Structure formats: structure tokens, C-alpha cells
Amino acid sequence: MSERGLKVGVVMDPIADIAYKKDTTLAMLWAAQERGWSLYYLEQEDLFLQNGRAWGRMRDLEAFHDPQRWYRLGEPTSRPLAELDVILMRKDPPVDSHFLNAVHLLGFAEREGVLVVNPTRALLECNEKLFAQQFPQCCVPTTVSCSEPVLRAFHAEHRDVIFKPLDGMGGTGIFHVQPEGRNIGAIIETLSERGQRQIMAQRYIPEIKDGDTRILLVDGEPVPYGLARVPMAGETRGNLAAGGRGVSRELTDRDYWLIEQVTPMIREKGLMFVGLDVIGDYITEINVTSPTCVREIDDQRGTDIAGLLMDAIQRRLPH
Template sequence: MATLTLGFLMDPLETVRVDHDSTFALMLEAHRRGHQVLYFEQGWLRFNGRCAEARMRRVAVRREPGRHFDVLEEASRPLSGLDVLFMRKDPPVDAEFLHATQLVELCAERSPVFINDPAGIRDANEKLFALRYPDLMPDTRISRELPVLLDFIARNAQGTIIKPIDGFGGKGILFLSPGDRNARSALELLTQGGREAVVAQAYIPESRLGDKRIILVDGEPVGGVLRVPSGDDHRGNMAAGGTPRKAVLTDRDREICARLAPELRRRGLLLVGIDVLGDFLTEVNVTSPTGLVEADQLDDVCIEARVIDLAERLAAERPAR
């Protein structure tokens, strides 16, 4: 395989956890294969009057906490000079992030292979995209109106999960029971006094056993991890203290993946992490899905190798300059 130039739009490399970060695992695999690895932050991206460019750092990476990368070169480069660009900026998906997804498309000569496609990322809100498949989901409402939300809570005897539409890492997720005297106040806070819609979802009791993060590469499930909440919390997110456990994919899991695959491929969403609770799809994560390292360790697989295989194949299929 010819040497490729792989770019990573991501958060500061200094801050990554080398034993957990999925983006870093992808960089390690690319570096191991001899490809050039460049990274840049969202704030380093700009338009130069003709095309998008960024201040980029070419790096050598290694899994050594505290000394996990060396900067080999730093220079401004057009994005058209990249063979592949991994869009791996962590949420929140705010206005600046959306602007970045538009800027990276402005490649005058030819675009790199995007993983994931910027337009696909814009269209696939991680909480709302799953609503296209209501038969796969728990009973769900999206609203900013307190009477609607309070009525929904009252009708779910086993409880309701409330979460921000643009939340991530388990932040702001609440469990409310019918008759909870905090419900109105909690909803006022989460909806910013009725100015922002939230997600209300019927509680799935199996969530106590953990929620399953399943990694899909080009629409195919390649691994997963069960994220088990601590005894005093309802959230399984590892960022919120959940514990990773080995996940076994069921027939239902594979059915959900098969339903999603055609639309994910059509939108260029090539590296995706879906969340499944019991038999229900709850989220489709497309910005910078995590779980690769944990799934590798628990399933004895190498998901990042599958991703770089795909990147190499797609880069080889690009039209010549």
C-alpha cells in the first residue's frame, strides 16, 4: 500500500487518554502502517480565499502516557492535500462545529475521503437520527412544552429518561418517576424555561444491566462493549463512571444494524457507534464515537485496523489528481 497522508480534525492531542481514546487508536494504527499522520484543531481551520486549509502538525504517536506524541513538522496545508480526513472533534455539535463541517468541504482541487462525511454529520444528530426508526426505539417524545413532558412522565409507570438533544458523555441525563416532585423544576432547568426541546424516553429496566455500544464500520457491526452503570447511577456512559464489560451481539442487535446500514452508507457515515438498551435503539453516534479500545480489549479484535483498511481502500479508489 502506498503511503497516505491522513488528517485528523480533533481536540487537542495533548489531552487524549492514550489507553482509552478511539481517535488515538486510529492514529496509532495509521502510524504503524507507515502513513503520514497529521492533526489539527477546529480553531486552526480557515479559508484562504480559494480553499480550506489548516495549520497542521505531522506527528509520530506511541502509547506512552505523558509522552505519547512528537511533532515532526508544523505547517499550513490545504485540505485537498490529504488523502483521508477523519472528522473526530468531540461534541457538542455547536454552531462552530457546524461551520467547520462546511469549511472542510471547500477543497478546490479534490476533496479527501471523509470519515465521516461532513454533510452526513450535519444531518445525523445523535439523539434525533434514530427517530427515523421509531419501531426500533423506546417510546420517545421531543418537546420543550412542560405539559407534554409532564403528561409523558405520568404515563410511564417504570420511569422516564430525560436528556438534552445535544448532550454527550451522559451529561444532563435524568431519571424521573411519575409523581416526582422535582419533575417540573428539572424540566424547567433542562428546557431553559421552555426555550429548548429535550428528549423524553420511556425507561428500559434492562438498562440496569448496561447499555451496549456497537461499532459499525461501513454499516457492518465489528465489535461492541457493554457499559454497566455504577450502583448509585442510571448512566452507563464510561465518561459518567460506567464500567466496560464484554458485549455479545444478539439477533436483535444485528437486525438493528442491518436496518441502519443502507442509510448510513448513503450518507457517508462510515464509522458509527450505536447505543442499544435491551432490544431498543436509543442513539446513533457519528461525530467521534468511542468504545474502540474497550471493544478491542474485551473481544480480542482490532477495530481500528478495519477502519484504516477502509480508509486505504477508499483512498485508492479516488480519482487521480
């Protein structure tokens, strides 16, 4: 398989609606195109199964370095996904039934030899909030429950607590409950849907004022710079989607220790592009669905993270 002949599909949110200045998927498209690879665009709804084969209603895609016109799409044609060499699964959470069904469909393409990034089995296994809990030595005290008494007891013990859903992104649904416990009942009731849905409670990490740092791993290797997402005044969420400010910083010795703890399992699961969220000395999440922050780090550090990923993809493919 020649490098110039690679056919790369991308499953993503509508490309017309992305933020040109900071979209990570766009950086991946540019990097693939720079290698002479052909791009094919799909949204989640374009995937379908026919007689046991995965198909897609796909369109030729060109990506441009132009804030007024960053893409051009061809006419849609329905073709087997097995005609592609690589599929980048870049649909943003929530990880709902639509997302999981799309991942299952991509699994059919994987079985025909398509490289899906990240692998479908890992996407199905690795809830971003719960995956980190496999490394308790890296995490603050945490409980996951839908029981109000259990969640209230956790707050009574730790007093300063973050409550959040297991399937959100961008800081949505995150509540900080301080020692006095104001509104704790309403927060637990709302997030847990009156005890029907598991939610996460974590001891509050005051170092959030210095930022929630995204650390990117490409094929198990860390990018040496993270992006500290510093909350706006009065906010407890550093997420850029919640108004946080992104400041690149060099990784610390503690960061490298945390990375050492998780990389064996990340490699074992074949995860090629992963984002660790680190606050202070602790991992709070391991993002596997659609990690971001590439553009901000590249802009501030002159790195080419998407290029590193494309090189890793090339190494994974049969020659």
C-alpha cells in the same frame, strides 16, 4: 495513489489531554501509522477558509505506544487541506456552532477530493439523538419538545422517563424522573432553558442495569462484540465518562436485527464509523460524530477495529 503515500489529517481535541488507556482516536492514529501513512494534527480552531479553499494550520504528528509520551508534534504550517488524502473528524461533541462551522469548512476540502470520515453532509444531517428516531421500530416511546405541557403529558403517560438534551455526550444532562415526578418542573425548565430549547423524553428502560451497549459499525459492517457500559450503583447512566464499567459481550440476535434496520441508511449516507447505543431491545442513539469504545473492545477481545476502519478507508480511495 500508493497506500504508503497516504496523508491523513486528524481534527481532534487537544492530544495532550486525551486518556491514553482508552482513547479511540489514538487507536486510529496507530493503525494509520502502522500502514506507513503520514499523520497531520489539527484542532478545530486550526481550520480556516481563504478565497474559497479550506486551509489548516497543521503539524506533523507521530503517535507512540507509550503512556508517558504518546505523541510528538512538529512545527505548525498553514497548508490547503486538499494536500491531504483523508481527514478524520474526531472532535468530541457538543455539536455546537463551532463544531458545525468546522464541518462546513471540511466540506470545502471534501469538494476538492479529500475523504472526510465521517462525511460532512452526514455530520450536518444526523443529530445523534434524533437520527435514531428515523427507526421508530427500534426505539422506545419518545417525544422531543420544548413545551412543558407536552413533556409533562409524556411523563404522565409513561410514568418512568429519561429527560436529556439533544446535543450532549458522556451522559451529561441526563435525568431519570420516576413515577412520583419529583423535580420534574425544575428539570424540564433547566434542560429546555425555560421552553427555548428542544429536549428529548424517553420511556425508561430498566435493562440499563445490565448496561448501555455500544455497537460499532465499520463501513456498515458490525464488529461482532459490543461494549456494555454498566452503571455504577445508584446511577442510571452507563456512560464510561459517568463512571460506568465496560464489559464486552457478543452481539445477540436482537442486536443484529436492530443493525439490519439501520445499515441501509448508514450506507446510503456514506457513514464509515458509527456507534449504536443499545439498552435492552432498543436503540437509544446513533453516534456519528466521534464514536468511542474501540480500545476497550480491542483489549478484551483481541480485535483491531481501527485497523478495519483504515482498510475501509483504503478501499474508498481512488487507486
